[in-house]
Amino acid sequence: MLNDRVLVGKFGAAHGVRGEVRLKSYTGDPKAIGSYKPLHDAAGTRQFTIESLRHLKDDLFVARIQGVRDRSIAESLTNLDLYVDRKALPAAGEDEFYLADLVGLAAVSETGKTAGAIVAVHNFGGGDILEIAPAAGGATLLVAFTKENVPRVDVAGGRLTLRPPAEVEAEAPADDDFDRSASDEHAARASET
Known part of the structure; x- marks a missing residue:
């Protein structure tokens, strides 16, 4: 399933008084x-x-936008996501895909059981995260989009293989009088696993 538009950047704060604006690019180059x-x-x-x-640094630029000539207009663009029509992008190569291609794919276990469907791909600065709507309903799940968690992506087949990370569960203390030495021992055991 291909989306009609792909997120490629985001306007940041106004820069100066002549209508320039900061621009964060999400494109490969x-x-x-x-x-x-x-x-x-x-x-x-x-x-x-x-x-x-x-160019300011890494993927951050100062941009002059057609028709934007003063600071107040530039300020109105702050935090605006920028999309491009999918047809304007080059075709993905073999074993490549756009993150937008993941939206709508079925998330299946390594045994083939459907876990849900990808409803969004987020990135809050620490890497890409898949948002999955569970097949059984309920709250969506967030899973880091890593090779370990998602060993296979088959865009043409409409699915990806999901191997979610093992959950770490903490043991609750037996009562409110839980002493410091027991807490330290519990923390030491947790750090060894």
């Missing part, structure tokens, strides 16, 4: 975001064209 035209907001109702980019 961060500077490539400047070549995608037009960019859209999440609803697809607003379009943006990058006129120029100045």
Whole structure:
């Protein structure tokens, strides 16, 4: 299942007084975001064209956006996600996929049992995280998108193999008079596992 639009960046704070804005790029080559035209907001109702980019660091730029010429307009763009039409992106290579391709895939165990479906892919700065709606219903699950947790992705087959990490469960103390030495012993045992 392919999505019509792919998240490629996000506007940050206004930069200066002439309408420039900070821009975080999510593209493989961060500077490539400047070549995608037009960019859209999440609803697809607003379009943006990058006129120029100045590199700040890593995947962060200062951008001049067509039609944005003062700070107040630039400030109104803060935290706006930027999308590009899927057809504007190059085709994924063999054994490659866009993270957007994961949304809608079935999450199955190594034995083939369906665990749920991928409803979103998030990244809060510590790596990609899959949000999975369980097949049995209930609250969604969050699983780090790592090779260990997801050993196989089959976009064409509409599924990925999910090997969730083992949960770590702490033992609750027997009563409220739990003494410090028992707490220290419990912590030592937990750190050994």
